[in-house]
Amino acid sequence: MRILVANVNTTESMTEGIAEAARAVASPGTEIVGITPAFGAESCEGNFESYLAAIAVMDAIQRYEGEYDAVIQAGYGEHGREGLQELLTVPVVDITEAAASTAMYVGRSYSVVTTLDRTVPLIEDRLLLAGMMERCASVRSSGLGVLELEADPERAVEAIVAEAERAVRDDRAEVIVLGCGGMAELKDRVVERCGVPVVDGVQAAVAVAEGLVQLGLTTSKSRTYAPPRPKRVTGFPVPRAS
Amino acid sequence: MRILVANVNTTESMTEGIAEAARAVASPGTEIVGITPAFGAESCEGNFESYLAAIAVMDAIQRYEGEYDAVIQAGYGEHGREGLQELLTVPVVDITEAAASTAMYVGRSYSVVTTLDRTVPLIEDRLLLAGMMERCASVRSSGLGVLELEADPERAVEAIVAEAERAVRDDRAEVIVLGCGGMAELKDRVVERCGVPVVDGVQAAVAVAEGLVQLGLTTSKSRTYAPPRPKRVTGFPVPRAS
């Protein structure tokens, strides 16, 4: 099976990191294809950038010409999953939700450790809309921007572990979720340091997507995710600036 | 004061209708400027179109060159308000929320009567995220598409009144909210037929926006709606196809 893993920002090296993390857990027969949007922000850290990413991901998926069995939207707390579900029939998995549902199977409550403080509300919104907030003990920020994760992995690990420890001690989290697509590469080192299971959203999403394909499930087209009605739409796919 | 009222679809006649509805309740010193996005769908009836509208409205507001005191996003259940709040300092008012908070002052519970069944979840999502779902008795669809409202107002009034009556009788609604920017013109006729107060979102938003300006309030920049961080962003404002 082929799974498209869409980065939400325009940083290709991050797409690569995400795809590698995905491949590390994918089943033998699964091909992972990383997708980088053609426009948008170099990192998503707020609503404006996230809304832009929503369209940029839909645009990139729409322009992809091969076949595929599932799509993973690899932005933590990002907008857009519902739009993709309208446009496609194959399962669409948001990593925020995949991490949450996975974490709930191995602990009674989980905390998300994310990047900047300002992305906390976006993640909370996603979890609330997905109906997966009940067992979320907290969403905590490490204070690091998305690109800083790449620039200084040592510092990132320290900051993330520190928040994870606070989540376990103060918020009673029993599982830690890494709340940023770009954290995938750091996972093993965080696992080493934390006494509780650590879930990476991208990898969780691979397992969820493979599972949905395996079960033969596709997105319900009965109401919310029915295909857009036939009508005049301009500006999509987004015209390439010449 | 000047208030920009942004339609979420590309149908100019609808922008006109919305702006007129806004002017009908605006205070003497208030100038209403209707904004039509440069791209997107001719009507918003789903998540894909709504996400596209989010960017199209931000694009249109960003390109607007005059001064203004507040922005109204005139799409019922549409995405994007949080993005605008990051980009701007002046108050941004979503008509879904303005209708809800207004309705709550004149009745214990309210029901929204909207267009198609498929837009119900979008409205529920907006109300949930805004923390205004508690007093929502129901979101009901009239079964009519956005553009059908314009095409056959008689039928629209009948369908809307029928659902409003069910909301009052079965869901215990004490106020009816017209859940579509394009319903503004039908309001007086629905009021005539319904025994309970009827709130039009666009008009409610004008009152809310004027009130916020009057109180000297601007959007909090402390966390969620802080301006986007300086970074490389491409594709916004959206390049015009040449």
Place this chain on the structure above:
Amino acid sequence: MRILVANVNTTESMTEGIAEAARAVASPGTEIVGITPAFGAESCEGNFESYLAAIAVMDAIQRYEGEYDAVIQAGYGEHGREGLQELLTVPVVDITEAAASTAMYVGRSYSVVTTLDRTVPLIEDRLLLAGMMERCASVRSSGLGVLELEADPERAVEAIVAEAERAVRDDRAEVIVLGCGGMAELKDRVVERCGVPVVDGVQAAVAVAEGLVQLGLTTSKSRTYAPPRPKRVTGFPVPRAS
């Protein structure tokens, strides 16, 4: 238009302060009339006093002989709004709720800073019943009684600012609401000190009330706020002790 602004306690100087705060934001054509109950407590800081205020405000409004377009109940966390809504057709606005709905437009979450610890539960109860608790980050007490606010404004400002800062830092509030009718006069000084928007309930209520009148809305009489049924009632309006 004329708006009655009812103080909930019997301290006339506080009625004056409240009315002045209201006038400071009222539109040019709006007349603000301060109303002081004929009986009750010199300050409301608990349920007993609040219930007494509920009746005293209804009594005072009932005895008012002029015409008016809206009523503001200017007690933070006080009982009685629903009773007034049964007795009247014009909109009735509780400042607790007006502050909350206003704050929700300029920040993702708000905290209320009120007077004594014992009034916290009353405010929480009001917000819960109004369906506006979801985006309330916290209700915090400054530890000062209502009358102490008037007696020592310097100390009041310090105490309120201190709690506001804790709310922003620890509870993630993005807007501060001044949770006491008598705090209106301190608002400007608190604004100076706090980096986030500050909402005064009385002033927010003026904007909300003007908006409702502007929209031509009156209280729904369909169920909860229907006029009292005709029956034998004694002791209301409350007989004046001779």
Place this chain on the structure above:
Amino acid sequence: MRILVANVNTTESMTEGIAEAARAVASPGTEIVGITPAFGAESCEGNFESYLAAIAVMDAIQRYEGEYDAVIQAGYGEHGREGLQELLTVPVVDITEAAASTAMYVGRSYSVVTTLDRTVPLIEDRLLLAGMMERCASVRSSGLGVLELEADPERAVEAIVAEAERAVRDDRAEVIVLGCGGMAELKDRVVERCGVPVVDGVQAAVAVAEGLVQLGLTTSKSRTYAPPRPKRVTGFPVPRAS
């Protein structure tokens, strides 16, 4: 032990009915004293009347000169319990809450069958504030006014049983609560007709009050129900019109 059972309206025959219902389940050593307010409405069917009752009951209890071990406020969905708790140290039991907590011990969910449709929101508000709404399947109205219960018991039984049956079938209630102080006398006949346990609020309150006294518990004075602070209060106890 002596328990004061306060009617919330001024109809003495109803006080008698309530007291009798209470006596029917009281332990041998328990004296039940019926209290009728000196003013208020002849029946409570709305917020205005209920707020008036809150003060009238406090006034009547305050003027009672004997000793007593607990107070029952025998109005279904009425305001005032928290005020009494501030004024007194002995336990105060609201029949709305006593019925709910009792019903939850003998079934997974309960429905309240009350009088008029307009009293439904008052009951829901009380249950919400008491934290006892979770297991409430529904609050249903029989369409009968409080005084009609007395005037035509046959019709009352029929109407109540009909709603109880709907609650069991449609709302999945496993217990029925009689939601009006004046229904106490009808209980046995409703039990006969209904296949599920029937809880009368007044009688449940007697059991709860006796239990609290038996356990030596009194109202916590640590915060919400601390005694009113010393201050100037006029108009309470309410002066008798001369």
Place this chain on the structure above:
Amino acid sequence: MRILVANVNTTESMTEGIAEAARAVASPGTEIVGITPAFGAESCEGNFESYLAAIAVMDAIQRYEGEYDAVIQAGYGEHGREGLQELLTVPVVDITEAAASTAMYVGRSYSVVTTLDRTVPLIEDRLLLAGMMERCASVRSSGLGVLELEADPERAVEAIVAEAERAVRDDRAEVIVLGCGGMAELKDRVVERCGVPVVDGVQAAVAVAEGLVQLGLTTSKSRTYAPPRPKRVTGFPVPRAS
């Protein structure tokens, strides 16, 4: 009346302590019979032990040959109450729930102070399922195992009082609930030290059970607690190892 008070562990001295605590508040005509399960853990401190206790208590009650009017399950946060309700017609009272509903009558919110940290989730689950979580300010652990309570009462009192003080100060609890069947004996000493009412679950359950019997109520058999359907069941009552 006779009430069976079932300990959930196999430690007979603890059954004795529980029964004595029950007798201390039981009405003159009430006989308390302590029941010790024939198998299970010597103390219940987790889900496995609690599930085993659920069956062990049902087994012990099923084998009891006398008559009785009510059953109290005296484990804090333990599984099993719903099963007993299916097997029996007389009221079944879980001490977790009895403590909660009792506490809610004498304060606006309560905190539970229990034994080990790991039992906190079990208690929260019980309260959630019972619909009594709304007014629970917190469930706090003293860090002491069940059997340590018996072994070193001095240390137990200190640890419990310390947590109770934190609950009152930090979580705004107005009542403290002793969250372990084995704490009954320590109650008086904790009361001495704490300024707020203290509720022991076993004693609260006695009052609740007596009340239900007094009201003539039995468990609703309409759906959830209907008797098991006739079918082949093996292994219950649990065969005694020979």
Place this chain on the structure above:
Amino acid sequence: MRILVANVNTTESMTEGIAEAARAVASPGTEIVGITPAFGAESCEGNFESYLAAIAVMDAIQRYEGEYDAVIQAGYGEHGREGLQELLTVPVVDITEAAASTAMYVGRSYSVVTTLDRTVPLIEDRLLLAGMMERCASVRSSGLGVLELEADPERAVEAIVAEAERAVRDDRAEVIVLGCGGMAELKDRVVERCGVPVVDGVQAAVAVAEGLVQLGLTTSKSRTYAPPRPKRVTGFPVPRAS
């Protein structure tokens, strides 16, 4: 990998059906081992039987002598998952939860169609405790007992489809979950008849369990699911009657 799939009742033919359903979706390298409890009820349709099953499943798993990578508890709405999680380190997946989390990926809301009305509350309880109730539109019963499913598959399909249709139309479900371990065999025929995706809990659980193993996750041992403390426990594993 090897996954133990534990039936909750003693009917071996049902274990076989469940194991076959599991094998139908298991990955090539996955071995499915069906486990039948040594005691309990021939079908689980209530709390008593479910509590007995909790212990019987733990007993059976404990006695299993081979190695395994994950355990699936194949009872819909049954007790016990938390106990297994304490006893084991490998992931434990309850089919009620697996079906819910899977359904949430392919539709905005799901309804469960189960067997008897009396099992509805058990399923609701499980979903509530798992934090997966938010997107559950309804739990509906087909009115058929567990064993009737096997006896008359034609009638079962009709009854299940009828409820599924009601769930889609009246409760706005976008996905149907088959709420009984024994329904696995009927899935294909229900899919044929229903226009929305159908999720079988057993098969969903296989995908979830494989995913967890693939991700290298094991149950968090930090608090709720820590191993039972060393102590005297009798009666487990349950002694075999001689």
